Amino acid sequence: MKYSHLKIGLFIPCYVDQFYPQVGIATLELLEKLGCNVGFPLNQTCCGQPMANSGFEHLTNGCNTLFMNSFGEFDYIVSPSGSCVLHIKDHLKVEGKPTESKEVRKKVYELVEFITDVLKIDFIQADFPHRVGLHQGCHGQRGLHLAQMSELNAEPFSKPETLLRNVKGLELVELDRKDECCGFGGTFCVSEEAVSVKMGKDRVADHIRHDAEYITGSDMSCLMHLEGILRRKNSEVQVKHIAEILNNALPALA
Numbered sequence: 001m002k003y004s005h006l007k008i009g010l011f012i013p014c015y016v017d018q019f020y021p022q023v024g025i026a027t028l029e030l031l032e033k034l035g036c037n038v039g040f041p042l043n044q045t046c047c048g049q050p051m052a053n054s055g056f057e058h059l060t061n062g063c064n065t066l067f068m069n070s071f072g073e074f075d076y077i078v079s080p081s082g083s084c085v086l087h088i089k090d091h092l093k094v095e096g097k098p099t100e101s102k103e104v105r106k107k108v109y110e111l112v113e114f115i116t117d118v119l120k121i122d123f124i125q126a127d128f129p130h131r132v133g134l135h136q137g138c139h140g141q142r143g144l145h146l147a148q149m150s151e152l153n154a155e156p157f158s159k160p161e162t163l164l165r166n167v168k169g170l171e172l173v174e175l176d177r178k179d180e181c182c183g184f185g186g187t188f189c190v191s192e193e194a195v196s197v198k199m200g201k202d203r204v205a206d207h208i209r210h211d212a213e214y215i216t217g218s219d220m221s222c223l224m225h226l227e228g229i230l231r232r233k234n235s236e237v238q239v240k241h242i243a244e245i246l247n248n249a250l251p252a253l254a
Contacts (some may be wrong), residue, residue: 003035003119009074010038011108013084014046016220023220026243027080027111033247034119038078041070049087054187057091064094068104076118077108080243082140082219085110090143110144111243112218116159122166127249129169133212134161135203135226136179137219146218150179160218160242167245173210180206184225200229208237215239 008031012024031038047067048060067088071077079085088108094101115121136158140146147158164172183199185192204226207215215230215237217223223239230237 009071009077011079013081023241026247030247086139086143127168130213133207135217137222
């Protein structure tokens with residue numbers, strides 16, 4: 001296996017663990033099929049982002065210490081969540097260990113980012129014969145630079161879109177506003193519920209207007225928000241994390 005010498009730590013956010021375990025399983029299977037040696041620290045828990053988003057970053061010391069103790073020995077740390085990864089990249093600081101904290105921040109990657117930038121893979125042999133709309137989450141796009149922002153006068157690119165366009169049978173629909181925020185925003189959806197819901201409805205409507213059967217993305221928190229709106233509309237449109245699509249019918253490597 002080409003990448004079996006690398007020790008990959010699988011970081012599964014708490015909400016994925018609790019509500020979408022199939023996303024964690026798909027991420028593990030996908031990385032292993034791509035030839036990675038993956039470990040899963042059993043004592044991992046919340047990265048501390050909800051506290052930090054609510055103005056209580058000073059209370060995340062325990063989360064930071066646990067994260068470093070759990071993942072410090074891995075070559076890379078990979079997660080199917082752009083928002084949690086960005087939080088670690090920007091905010092992980094363990095008191096008295098500035099150098100070690102910096103090293104951990106440098107080696108944490110969102111799944112798509114890891115596949116394209118570290119493994120240097122832009123084609124995955126997968127099969128998903130459906131019309132799919134891609135939701136580009138704000139943390140991944142604007143924080144991790146997984147895709148170019150359409151409001152900038154710059155060359156467009158999208159790492160998740162590149163991977164999806166190479167999936168057999170998948171038809172990627174063109175949206176009117178391809179990088180618009182879904183309105184989730186962590187605790188924003190609690191403190192500004194009405195605004196959050198309206199933004200989510202607008203995002204869902206764009207996908208429905210273009211006959212998407214599925215909405216996908218690299219951040220399950222955004223998809224969770226959109227799924228709630230779809231269910232309340234009794235819509236047949238489903239959400240599916242990009243790891244599940246890329247792992248669909250992908251054969252194991254010898």
